[in-house]
Amino acid sequence: MTSPEIPDSIRIAGNEKAAKDILSKIWGKRGTFTCTVGSTMTSAIPGISDAGGTPELTLLTGPADAELITLGHTVCIDGVPVNPPEGIPTPGLLTISALTLSKLPHHIINAGCKVAPSIPYYDVGGHYGESILTGKAVKDAREMFERGKVLGELLARDQEYLVVSESIAGGTTTALATMMAIGTLRENLVSSSSPRNPKELKTNTVLQALKTAGLEIGSCKNDPLRAVECVGDPMIAVNAGVVLGASKHTPVILGGGTQMSAVLSVAAAIDPTVVTRVMHGTTRWLINDPNSDLVKIDMGISPEIPIVYINMDYSKSPYKGLQAYEQGFIKEGVGCGGASIAAVISSAGRITCDDILEEEHRIYREILNLE
Amino acid sequence: MTSPEIPDSIRIAGNEKAAKDILSKIWGKRGTFTCTVGSTMTSAIPGISDAGGTPELTLLTGPADAELITLGHTVCIDGVPVNPPEGIPTPGLLTISALTLSKLPHHIINAGCKVAPSIPYYDVGGHYGESILTGKAVKDAREMFERGKVLGELLARDQEYLVVSESIAGGTTTALATMMAIGTLRENLVSSSSPRNPKELKTNTVLQALKTAGLEIGSCKNDPLRAVECVGDPMIAVNAGVVLGASKHTPVILGGGTQMSAVLSVAAAIDPTVVTRVMHGTTRWLINDPNSDLVKIDMGISPEIPIVYINMDYSKSPYKGLQAYEQGFIKEGVGCGGASIAAVISSAGRITCDDILEEEHRIYREILNLE
Numbered sequence: 001m002t003s004p005e006i007p008d009s010i011r012i013a014g015n016e017k018a019a020k021d022i023l024s025k026i027w028g029k030r031g032t033f034t035c036t037v038g039s040t041m042t043s044a045i046p047g048i049s050d051a052g053g054t055p056e057l058t059l060l061t062g063p064a065d066a067e068l069i070t071l072g073h074t075v076c077i078d079g080v081p082v083n084p085p086e087g088i089p090t091p092g093l094l095t096i097s098a099l100t101l102s103k104l105p106h107h108i109i110n111a112g113c114k115v116a117p118s119i120p121y122y123d124v125g126g127h128y129g130e131s132i133l134t135g136k137a138v139k140d141a142r143e144m145f146e147r148g149k150v151l152g153e154l155l156a157r158d159q160e161y162l163v164v165s166e167s168i169a170g171g172t173t174t175a176l177a178t179m180m181a182i183g184t185l186r187e188n189l190v191s192s193s194s195p196r197n198p199k200e201l202k203t204n205t206v207l208q209a210l211k212t213a214g215l216e217i218g219s220c221k222n223d224p225l226r227a228v229e230c231v232g233d234p235m236i237a238v239n240a241g242v243v244l245g246a247s248k249h250t251p252v253i254l255g256g257g258t259q260m261s262a263v264l265s266v267a268a269a270i271d272p273t274v275v276t277r278v279m280h281g282t283t284r285w286l287i288n289d290p291n292s293d294l295v296k297i298d299m300g301i302s303p304e305i306p307i308v309y310i311n312m313d314y315s316k317s318p319y320k321g322l323q324a325y326e327q328g329f330i331k332e333g334v335g336c337g338g339a340s341i342a343a344v345i346s347s348a349g350r351i352t353c354d355d356i357l358e359e360e361h362r363i364y365r366e367i368l369n370l371e
Numbered sequence: 372m373t374s375p376e377i378p379d380s381i382r383i384a385g386n387e388k389a390a391k392d393i394l395s396k397i398w399g400k401r402g403t404f405t406c407t408v409g410s411t412m413t414s415a416i417p418g419i420s421d422a423g424g425t426p427e428l429t430l431l432t433g434p435a436d437a438e439l440i441t442l443g444h445t446v447c448i449d450g451v452p453v454n455p456p457e458g459i460p461t462p463g464l465l466t467i468s469a470l471t472l473s474k475l476p477h478h479i480i481n482a483g484c485k486v487a488p489s490i491p492y493y494d495v496g497g498h499y500g501e502s503i504l505t506g507k508a509v510k511d512a513r514e515m516f517e518r519g520k521v522l523g524e525l526l527a528r529d530q531e532y533l534v535v536s537e538s539i540a541g542g543t544t545t546a547l548a549t550m551m552a553i554g555t556l557r558e559n560l561v562s563s564s565s566p567r568n569p570k571e572l573k574t575n576t577v578l579q580a581l582k583t584a585g586l587e588i589g590s591c592k593n594d595p596l597r598a599v600e601c602v603g604d605p606m607i608a609v610n611a612g613v614v615l616g617a618s619k620h621t622p623v624i625l626g627g628g629t630q631m632s633a634v635l636s637v638a639a640a641i642d643p644t645v646v647t648r649v650m651h652g653t654t655r656w657l658i659n660d661p662n663s664d665l666v667k668i669d670m671g672i673s674p675e676i677p678i679v680y681i682n683m684d685y686s687k688s689p690y691k692g693l694q695a696y697e698q699g700f701i702k703e704g705v706g707c708g709g710a711s712i713a714a715v716i717s718s719a720g721r722i723t724c725d726d727i728l729e730e731e732h733r734i735y736r737e738i739l740n741l742e
Binding site: 071121157 | 401403441442474475476477478480481487489490491492493494495496518519521522525526528529530
């Protein structure tokens with residue numbers, strides 16, 4: 001087909017030609033959304049992660065998001081995951097809104113959670129991750145990667161495209177460590193769910209983790225799974241496999257921020273051709289974040305990578321919890337950007353950001369019992 | 372659409388009008404295949420089950436079949452599951468052949484296995500089943516049923532139809548016990564993977580199990596999940612939920628023999644309208660079995676139930692392991708009938724039994740290292 005008229009709801013960054021090519025292929029077609037959830041003890045290092053509330057609660061953010069997407073409510077915690085002190089709600093609310101409107105099917109993949117979500121999920125034999133400060137962050141990373149690859153092939157069969165995403169608190173720190181060990185990133189450009197990105201703490205944690213693991217910047221270039229094993233997280237191990245397996249059969253949308261760049265970094269170090277079969281899908285908030293640089297990270301992996309972002313704007317939302325996204329809170333996660341982009345693509349642009357926001361307001365009121 | 376010309380590859384039993392109605396709706400359309408695997412200690416009662424070899428090996432039949440379908444080889448056992456002493460191979464070979472030819476996607480659901488399969492699978496929080504002689508056969512049956520229902524809804528979304536099937540050794544005995552406790556079956560009409568169906572042993576085991584559980588024939592009519600809890604197996608608990616959840620959104624093919632009748636029996640006792648949204652899909656071998664009576668069992672649940680069977684015939688196969696099916700060995704399992712029927716339906720009849728058999732011969736040689 002000819003190149004679609006790109007609607008105002010989505011914008012292109014990264015490699016524009018590649019983005020238009022991939023959009024042309026899947027425009028108006030229905031894909032499947034997946035979200036890989038997990039926990040890493042890295043998130044419990046005080047100050048590293050806001051995603052969930054207290055350091056202990058951050059361990060439940062992944063499973064709680066999985067429950068929220070699947071059931072419309074959480075089981076392992078009361079209410080939805082929030083960032084303190086403002087109580088800003090999980091981006092999972094945007095994800096559900098996009099999935100509800102588009103009626104796209106979804107699967108939850110449990111990469112390894114401290115507490116397993118109380119829902120049906122794809123199990124890949126994973127365990128929750130240890131703190132990267134141990135230098136032994138992911139047990140059985142290679143086996144989880146292999147199962148992820150089988151799962152990617154399974155899920156891609158008969159699909160027009162697959163969205164692969166994540167929810168794991170502490171994940172930007174493990175992403176930074178993984179990309180530094182592989183050498184695709186040499187400075188701290190990763191994002192944070194806080195507008196006060198604790199960059200120094202994260203950089204110091206990562207450098208200490210690399211040292212404990214006996215790694216240097218770039219030393220895992222030829223063995224990226226060693227980077228994941230030592231200083232990554234379970235989500236990266238599994239999703240690197242899912243992306244490689246699925247992209248053999250169908251285009252893959254990497255739904256998320258700089259954590260999904262770490263997934264791509266591992267996958268591309270194993271098979272460099274993967275960059276021609278994926279598109280990074282994120283949010284306007286993440287692209288506009290002054291404290292991180294997704295485009296620069298991706299271009300460091302390969303200049304071929306297309307990036308598309310959903311043009312959501314919460315500034316006119318009546319809810320403070322959503323308005324906060326405009327001040328740099330949250331910005332991404334639970335594949336909210338990827339799910340929204342998939343909603344636009346699957347409807348050939350008929351679903352707009354306004355439609356998604358209206359649905360989100362409805363769901364927001366319902367889930368938070370507001371009137 | 373008008374009623375399709377039913378090809379010679381499939382035949383109708385049960386309610387003919389309902390079968391033609393459902394076939395018209397889904398003819399030429401692509402569905403998804405699922406197989407729910409599990410273990411019950413019931414299979415380790417000497418003489419109850421041949422599926423797998425020794426009583427201990429029967430516990431691994433479900434997980435081994437799951438690995439076979441997903442990877443094309445097994446991990447938890449050497450070679451493929453066989454029935455002794457002749458070494459007749461698992462019907463999973465027919466399932467893979469049908470799925471490979473039709474390219475239909477599949478999901479494995481782990482209802483509770485003694486040894487978890489070494490592949491990605493849907494987890495519903497299940498445990499392997501105890502012997503029904505304990506009167507406490509399935510722990511958390513109600514929770515597993517509920518998760519099955521959520522999973523059925525998830526998997527049915529965006530699907531034209533869903534095949535729901537099983538692999539669990541000892542499962543015809545638990546099926547008989549469940550249906551007797553509910554009261555839809557009052558005599559032993561269930562099948563067996565052996566042509567020497569050990570009916571007396573099975574009946575006696577079931578009657579003893581009912582007694583231990585404090586149940587009588589029909590006493591669980593209004594609480595079918597209690598039947599599963601006391602004398603069923605994990606597969607029945609989960610699949611009853613999957614069928615009810617999925618059939619809200621899409622037609623469901625119950626792929627299997629009398630074990631799937633037990634699933635239907637539980638589901639129909641909870642929601643009698645389910646019988647209008649399902650079709651039982653099995654094999655010619657099962658329908659022609661002189662030692663069991665699937666049609667009579669199903670008609671006892673409801674005269675509305677359509678039954679379709681795949682007209683496979685192994686009598687001209689060069690392999691003794693397959694020829695044995697014509698002598699009454701195996702007959703059904705791992706959704707081989709349902710997968711074959713789905714292959715015929717999805718191709719609007721272009722895929723024939725001959726095509727499937729040719730593919731099976733190829734796979735048979737490959738997997739069994741024959742020339």
